[in-house]
Amino acid sequence: MDPIIILQAGVASGTVLLFATIGELFAERSGVLNLGVEGMMLVGAMSAFSVAVSTGNPWVGLLVAMLAAGLFSQIHAFITITLQADQVVSGLSLTFLGTGVSLVLGEGLSKAGTISLMPAFSIPLLSQIPLLGPVFFTNQSVLVYIGYLLTPLAWYYINHTRPGMHLRAIGEYPAAADALGINIYRLRYFYVFVGGVMAGLAGATISLAIAPGWFSEMTTAGQGWIAVGLVIFAQWDPIRAAFGSYTFGALRRLILDIQGPTMLLGMRNPFYYNPYWGFFLQMLPYAFTIIVLVIGSREAIRKRLGSPAALGTPYIRGERGL
Amino acid sequence: MRVKNVWHVISLLVLFALVLSACGTKPTTPPEEPPAATEAPAATEAPAATEAPAATEAPTEAPVEEVGGFQIPEIEEGKFNVAFVLIGPHDDGGWSQAHYEGLVYVQENVPNVHTAYIENVPEGADSEQIFRSLSRKGFDLIFGTSFGYMDPMEIVASEFPDTTYIHISGYKSNTTNFGNLFGAMESMKYLAGMLAGARAKADGNPKLGYMATFPIPEEIRLGNAIALGMKKTCPECTMDVRWINTWHDPIIEKEAAASLFDAGAQVVFTGADTPAVADVAQEKGKWGVTYDWSGSCKVERCLTAPYWNWGPVYAGIAQGLIDGTYTPGWDYFDADTGGLGLFGFMEGEEPTTGVQDLPPEVIEEVRSLLAQMLAGEFTRFDVFSGPITDNKGNVIVPEGEKFSQPDLDQFPPGAPGLECTYCMYWWADGITAELPSLSQ
Numbered sequence: 001m002d003p004i005i006i007l008q009a010g011v012a013s014g015t016v017l018l019f020a021t022i023g024e025l026f027a028e029r030s031g032v033l034n035l036g037v038e039g040m041m042l043v044g045a046m047s048a049f050s051v052a053v054s055t056g057n058p059w060v061g062l063l064v065a066m067l068a069a070g071l072f073s074q075i076h077a078f079i080t081i082t083l084q085a086d087q088v089v090s091g092l093s094l095t096f097l098g099t100g101v102s103l104v105l106g107e108g109l110s111k112a113g114t115i116s117l118m119p120a121f122s123i124p125l126l127s128q129i130p131l132l133g134p135v136f137f138t139n140q141s142v143l144v145y146i147g148y149l150l151t152p153l154a155w156y157y158i159n160h161t162r163p164g165m166h167l168r169a170i171g172e173y174p175a176a177a178d179a180l181g182i183n184i185y186r187l188r189y190f191y192v193f194v195g196g197v198m199a200g201l202a203g204a205t206i207s208l209a210i211a212p213g214w215f216s217e218m219t220t221a222g223q224g225w226i227a228v229g230l231v232i233f234a235q236w237d238p239i240r241a242a243f244g245s246y247t248f249g250a251l252r253r254l255i256l257d258i259q260g261p262t263m264l265l266g267m268r269n270p271f272y273y274n275p276y277w278g279f280f281l282q283m284l285p286y287a288f289t290i291i292v293l294v295i296g297s298r299e300a301i302r303k304r305l306g307s308p309a310a311l312g313t314p315y316i317r318g319e320r321g322l
Numbered sequence: 323m324r325v326k327n328v329w330h331v332i333s334l335l336v337l338f339a340l341v342l343s344a345c346g347t348k349p350t351t352p353p354e355e356p357p358a359a360t361e362a363p364a365a366t367e368a369p370a371a372t373e374a375p376a377a378t379e380a381p382t383e384a385p386v387e388e389v390g391g392f393q394i395p396e397i398e399e400g401k402f403n404v405a406f407v408l409i410g411p412h413d414d415g416g417w418s419q420a421h422y423e424g425l426v427y428v429q430e431n432v433p434n435v436h437t438a439y440i441e442n443v444p445e446g447a448d449s450e451q452i453f454r455s456l457s458r459k460g461f462d463l464i465f466g467t468s469f470g471y472m473d474p475m476e477i478v479a480s481e482f483p484d485t486t487y488i489h490i491s492g493y494k495s496n497t498t499n500f501g502n503l504f505g506a507m508e509s510m511k512y513l514a515g516m517l518a519g520a521r522a523k524a525d526g527n528p529k530l531g532y533m534a535t536f537p538i539p540e541e542i543r544l545g546n547a548i549a550l551g552m553k554k555t556c557p558e559c560t561m562d563v564r565w566i567n568t569w570h571d572p573i574i575e576k577e578a579a580a581s582l583f584d585a586g587a588q589v590v591f592t593g594a595d596t597p598a599v600a601d602v603a604q605e606k607g608k609w610g611v612t613y614d615w616s617g618s619c620k621v622e623r624c625l626t627a628p629y630w631n632w633g634p635v636y637a638g639i640a641q642g643l644i645d646g647t648y649t650p651g652w653d654y655f656d657a658d659t660g661g662l663g664l665f666g667f668m669e670g671e672e673p674t675t676g677v678q679d680l681p682p683e684v685i686e687e688v689r690s691l692l693a694q695m696l697a698g699e700f701t702r703f704d705v706f707s708g709p710i711t712d713n714k715g716n717v718i719v720p721e722g723e724k725f726s727q728p729d730l731d732q733f734p735p736g737a738p739g740l741e742c743t744y745c746m747y748w749w750a751d752g753i754t755a756e757l758p759s760l761s762q
Contacts, residue, residue: 005584009577111413206573215572216411216442256564256581262754274758275537275565282567 007135014249020227021241023198030191031171031310035091038224039098044069044203046102065204073196084314109214118209141209154238171308229289232296395438405461406439409468410570416595416614427633445470457482501650506702508547510628515551518589520684523556530561531582531590539746549750563755570595600624625676627665635661658698712748
């Protein structure tokens with residue numbers, strides 16, 4: 001069991017969660033809760049693989065996946081922003097719809113054969129840094145590196161730019177933002193679109209780089225839900241989201257590698273002597289998601305965690321304070 | 323605000339419709355079917371459509387019953403109706419695809435039979451509803467092809483005495499209409515273990531890996547068979563184990579394969595359904611041994627594949643039930659039935675590139691053992707014959723003794739009346755893994 005290999009694999013598979021979490025974070029910061037992440041990811045994974053198979057170019061697949069999931073998210077935007085329907089119900093429906101659509105359109109795609117993957121490479125110099133080099137900068141997919149860039153950019157955008165301030169305003173106090181002349185509806189549509197694009201990117205990251213192929217609904221296997229939970233855990237902050245995503249990514253691989261050694265920290269390794277302990281570990285990310293969602297559903301706690309005040313509330317011009 | 327409420331209702335209705343249309347699984351009938359039956363109702367209903375005002379909605383298909391998101395296929399009157407319940411997709415490239423090909427074989431080789439299948443059925447309570455619904459439809463014979471269907475099938479079998487239920491891979495039977503069926507895959511895994519051991523030895527890295535699903539007798543038995551074969555050709559070899567807690571999850575299977583290769587394994591075996599091991603072996607420049615389906619061993623780095631050939635077995639059972647000669651019970655077939663295969667060594671198959679440059683005496687030994695197995699001279703009991711020691715040095719079976727069937731598929735102490743002597747709760751010499759104490 002080599003911690004470097006576990007972390008290296010964790011960063012790679014955590015990138016999927018990272019993209020989905022940051023996308024959802026943008027949507028929620030604008031005040032729209034979108035529980036359709038899982039569905040949008042599947043749409044992205046399916047269209048990315050499908051297009052990569054037919055064109056032979058994974059970059060085209062990536063772009064189409066982002067566009068497809070982004071457009072798909074606009075169903076949720078229309079229903080919750082224009083029609084002002086319940087965001088939870090619409091988001092859940094989006095997951096069902098996305099799963100169904102991608103299974104139908106992806107029929108037979110699992111046999112489509114192999115594709116050329118997104119390129120993977122090491123970064124010169126940076127890969128020479130002890131510990132950090134092999135974990136973060138050696139033989140990773142280009143998408144993993146994009147993840148490194150995106151996290152600080154998202155943080156800077158939200159906290160230190162003018163559009164970022166508008167984003168925070170429409171999620172915290174849309175009526176005031178409206179009075180200042182910010183177009184709430186248009187911006188919320190845009191950030192739901194951003195959430196969709198990022199979920200599509202997350203799905204494409206699975207099917208084009210991390211675990212290439214199309215494996216029906218098992219392609220995402222509930223990772224969209226973990227992303228929704230991670231947003232709350234990250235307290236709507238991109239840096240914390242990256243930390244959580246990579247941790248969960250590493251946990252996936254740790255569960256397997258920890259079964260190898262007979263001794264662990266100088267003690268009898270329980271994961272070697274009893275497979276059921278590994279199964280318990282495997283459950284943890286999902287249990288964590290349930291717990292975080294339950295905690296996050298209490299409004300008082302959510303406020304304390306720093307949730308956008310208008311999250312989940314449709315904005316109706318001239319009718320409510322929020 | 324009235325307008326807004328109307329929009330609410332409309333949007334929810336639209337969503338509801340979308341979700342409903344998106345959910346269900348496709349109705350599943352194999353393509354080999356004569357199409358006449360499905361077209362007949364449309365033709366007879368054509369005159370009625372002119373009277374009815376809703377002509378545009380004239381049904382082109384019979385309404386399909388849906389249970390828990392699964393569409394229950396229809397039977398064909400006057401035929402012997404056989405249904406298959408699959409754990410994964412019928413084209414998973416492994417376990418379920420092997421069963422699906424068995425279904426196609428039955429359709430083509432048994433006269434006057436109608437076959438159908440339902441795929442992606444989860445084990446446990448969901449499957450019970452599926453088995454009950456299929457029974458209500460009137461299927462004569464239902465195959466359940468995953469371990470976890472066992473208890474649901476036993477329950478449903480007691481409710482529908484006129485339907486026969488055959489469960490694959492479990493250990494229960496009521497000896498009237500609920501039977502157990504499995505085959506001696508351990509024989510093929512033993513041969514594959516010999517090849518893998520020779521391969522690892524030739525590559526100078528005497529380490530194997532085994533991706534196991536659940537700690538059940540079947541998975542332990544197959545792992546032990548691999549290790550016994552491995553030790554024959556490579557006495558210094560060892561084998562790592564990873565438990566993945568699933569039969570079918572392509573991504574976890576890839577991660578587990580990577581975990582084994584990164585821990586130093588040269589050849590990795592899978593106990594799960596997809597050919598992920600060979601794909602990862604391809605990336606890592608190592609070797610993978612796939613499982614279940616003859617078509618699963620496609621990439622260059624696939625060494626071999628022990629596989630199932632269910633067709634003749636299923637056809638034999640269906641024909642036996644039609645003729646009244648087959649009684650459900652504990653049916654455990656050996657290689658001489660034609661139900662098992664080792665990729666690269668069966669008739670019409672070429673050894674893979676990974677096998678071709680192995681020492682000729684190893685290939686010769688595998689060939690001659692396989693010939694004995696196909697002739698019925700070397701069975702599963704010969705694979706598990708003494709002396710066998712476990713990985714702690716305990717003698718499991720002394721020289722001159724053999725395992726019996728209760729030993730092969732049970733943990734100690736075994737079912738009442740079927741107690742086992744040696745039992746399947748140990749890892750063979752060379753396996754670097756442990757099992758928790760049963761008293762825990």
